[in-house]
Amino acid sequence: xxxxxxxxxxxxxxxxxxxxxxxxxxxxxxxxxxxxxxxxxxxxxxxxxxxxxxxxxxxxxxxxxxxxxxxxxxxxxxxxxxxxxxxxxxxxxxxxxxxxxxxxxxxxxxxxxxxxxxxxxxxxxxxxxxxxxxxxxxxxxxxxxxxxxxxxxxxxxxxxxxxxxxxxxxxxxxx
Amino acid sequence: xxxxxxxxxxxxxxxxxxxxxxxxxxxxxxxxxxxxxxxxxxxxxxxxxxxxxxxxxxxxxxxxxxxxxxxxxxxxxxxxxxxxxxxxxxxxxxxxxxxxxx
Numbered sequence: 579x580x581x582x583x584x585x586x587x588x589x590x591x592x593x594x595x596x597x598x599x600x601x602x603x604x605x606x607x608x609x610x611x612x613x614x615x616x617x618x619x620x621x622x623x624x625x626x627x628x629x630x631x632x633x634x635x636x637x638x639x640x641x642x643x644x645x646x647x648x649x650x651x652x653x654x655x656x657x658x659x660x661x662x663x664x665x666x667x668x669x670x671x672x673x674x675x676x677x678x679x680x681x682x683x684x685x686x687x688x689x690x691x692x693x694x695x696x697x698x699x700x701x702x703x704x705x706x707x708x709x710x711x712x713x714x715x716x717x718x719x720x721x722x723x724x725x726x727x728x729x730x731x732x733x734x735x736x737x738x739x740x741x742x743x744x745x746x747x748x749x750x751x752x753x
Numbered sequence: 754x755x756x757x758x759x760x761x762x763x764x765x766x767x768x769x770x771x772x773x774x775x776x777x778x779x780x781x782x783x784x785x786x787x788x789x790x791x792x793x794x795x796x797x798x799x800x801x802x803x804x805x806x807x808x809x810x811x812x813x814x815x816x817x818x819x820x821x822x823x824x825x826x827x828x829x830x831x832x833x834x835x836x837x838x839x840x841x842x843x844x845x846x847x848x849x850x851x852x853x854x855x
Contacts, residue, residue: 614795644828689760
């Protein structure tokens with residue numbers, strides 16, 4: 579079990595590095611799917627199999643497919659890849675990368691300085707998650723339902739195009 | 754099941770979060786910035802799952818469900834905004850977004 583965790587962690591880190599260094603959007607998205615699948619394996623090892631399934635279905639399925647649809651609608655060409663290559667020069671990415679690595683080093687120092695509590699290793703069942711989701715956290719479920727509704731309405735409102743062609747029955751009435 | 758130290762899981766979440774942070778700082782393509790936000794949200798969810806597994810409590814997974822819900826809503830609104838930006842300005846440069854004028 580341990581070796582599975584470390585292998586999946588290595589795959590997740592490498593594929594995420596590949597995501598953030600690609601110029602081509604579709605290649606980056608394919609590596610993003612690999613990263614999500616590796617993190618799903620980690621959830622499985624940590625004793626959360628239902629969350630592993632949700633990760634694959636929602637993240638690697640729905641969200642990535644949504645982004646791919648939008649990329650297909652945008653109809654990107656080879657020139658956009660060249661633009662991306664121009665935008666990503668070493669002078670731009672070295673500074674933020676060093677600063678972020680300093681933050682990561684501090685995080686590691688805090689983790690290693692404190693004596694780490696050992697992990698018992700008993701899985702949390704999906705039934706317990708469901709019971710607490712519809713017991714003490716029912717208000718959060720209702721709020722996330724409202725959030726999704728607002729997301730649908732907002733996406734429809736923002737993504738709407740100005741109508742260019744009016745229906746032929748309405749043309750006379752308009753003009 | 755062999756125990757995995759909690760700090761290794763948290764370190765993995767930290768590394769993934771930092772990679773997303775670097776990407777959102779250095780990229781100018783707005784779709785890449787959206788993808789980086791997804792990476793960071795996923796890393797935060799991983800930290801919640803690790804903590805939930807450590808104390809064998811369902812709260813971590815409950816939080817992960819809420820994070821996934823929020824990510825889905827956020828990506829739909831973000832992609833609609835990206836479509837509008839591209840239709841109006843014909844570019845994915847995030848620096849051009851200040852020319853949208855509402």
